[in-house]
Amino acid sequence: MSDRIFGFFGLALAAFYFWATSIIPDSFMIDVVGPRAFPYIVGTVLAICSLYILLRPDAEPDWPNLTNFIEIIFATAVMFLYGWALSKIGFVIATIFATAYLSWRLGTKPLGSLITGVATSAGIYLVFHLILGLSLAKGPLGF
């Protein structure tokens, strides 16, 4: 079933790709095949493969149950937020919370995960920023 759904998704993706290829503007520089030929080939391969996956699906993959699926979504959301928060609150604070969350969800006790977060953040700041001179995101506090 999953493969059939994915097949439909793949076909939709291929259709979208075809449409997006068709609106590529021409430029004043011209070569024989133009900028659209290769994307059309890629779109065709996508469509054929999707059709095959749709018609001959594999066995059902081992999907996580709802709780675990929510875990995945939350972890992704936290990492996504982390990316957004980097420029707002700076590397050190954002990293403490992101590391603590991930570590907590992997089974560390709350206090332990907070310590992991602080240690990771401080460790990375020390090694990569102070010693190796990498630029990390700066927050309002300057770190």
Place this chain on the structure above:
Amino acid sequence: MEIFSNLADGFAIALSVQNLLLALLGCFLGTLMGALPGLGPANGVAILIPIAFTLGLGPIPSMILLTSVYYGAMYGGRISSILLNIPGDEPAMMTCLDGHPMALQGKAGEALALSGVASFTGDFFGTCGLVLLAPQLVKVALLFGPGEYFALFTMAFATLGGLTASNQAKSAFAAALGLGIAMIGSDSQTGSERFTFDHIHLYDGIDFLIAIVGLFAISEVLIFIEHHQGGAAAKSRSKIGRHRWPEFRVLKRSIGTIARSTTIGFLAGVLPGAGASLGSFLSYSVEKNLVDPEGKTFGKGDPRGLIAPEVGNNAAAAGALVPMLALGVPGSGTTAVLLAVLLQLNITPGPLLFSNNPDVVWSLIAALFIGNFMLLALNLPLVGLFTRVLLIPTRILMPVVAMISFVGIYGLTGSTFDVMMMVGFGFAGWGLRKLGFPLVPVILGILLGNEMEVNMRRALQISDGDWSIFVSSPLAIGIWVVAIIGFVLPIFFGKKVKKQMHADHSKIVVEEVDKGED
């Protein structure tokens, strides 16, 4: 004898203090990453690429650091195979078969030492093969026109899944997905904006490093979260025993095994669609059939059954560098990641690399030789240190890995949009892995997409739009034939070979569970 003078020049560069230190660091980190389950060579190199660049290392030092990681990971994979029966990475799967039984018999130290020497010989002779074969392949590659290159790229995708590919439609879909992503950004030939939808972040295309780190490292973190695997790989400190040095007697008895496995492994590495996993599998199977056809000792802790796959996968690792360096077409996930290093450095791999940047190639090869000796030194007396790494629980390790990935990407691009896009790739990678899509073709597609298109358009420019140019030379036709065979063969044999590989491995697991229940 040009080779020797080139190699001597290479050693002159690689022996500088900075490069030696980087090689040592790379070997150490690589062994660590190989040893830890869930952090394979491709992952390890991918995470370190952005960091190497943001540190401002030049092309040669970066390449030395990252290929040392690659070689190191091939050594490290065996440690958890032997001690815990958990392969650190996929090529190390066959090492479990005889390595773990040896550990159960209290010969873990001997097994580690023997496999260390086996890794060394595999790597050493594999690298010698690389030195001899790559320049020859370059001579052939210089005859390639754009039409042949287009065929070659297609072949790389068609054979990438190798004999073990379980669903070719999914491999092809993954490749097309990667190629499609590579098209984003302004067209290199005409400057037209493609698939950018006037989004300013997309004008330059999607940086392949973001995709690589996202698909490999972040999706791995998600897999761990899904399974709540927060514990350490090893529960207590494994006993290694006193034997830290391999017995000369055993080694002498295994010379034949070593010679055969080196050859098989190296060839498996060079040939498209094989790679280190198949190299170790073939070496083991051949050895088993030759030495122990009745199955009396193999699988029960025969040192030769340990040496064969370990020599095989290390020789294959060296062999896999041949097409990557000489043709610019990688045949495995990790060499694809190494290709990303070269591309990021604005060095075009392929035959011209040997004439335009001989210093890069030969110092890299020299560094491989030096790194190999360092790895032997690290792995024999210091192996106890690496076994202790297995005690670090993943609930601490994986978040740290994720954060270091973020630091690398942010340091490289300085854009939070890119960091968020990397998370997006991570989630997509998790979904694709669940559905059984291989991720390496996606990576390779993103890496090679533009080059492939450029060659196609160049060929058609030459022929003035006549598509028959792609089959106009015997060389091109030959490549197409290999591509088609490589794509079709696994449809018939893939499941069988894969089943065999996993059957051998799960047999051991089952036996052990049985023993535990007694």
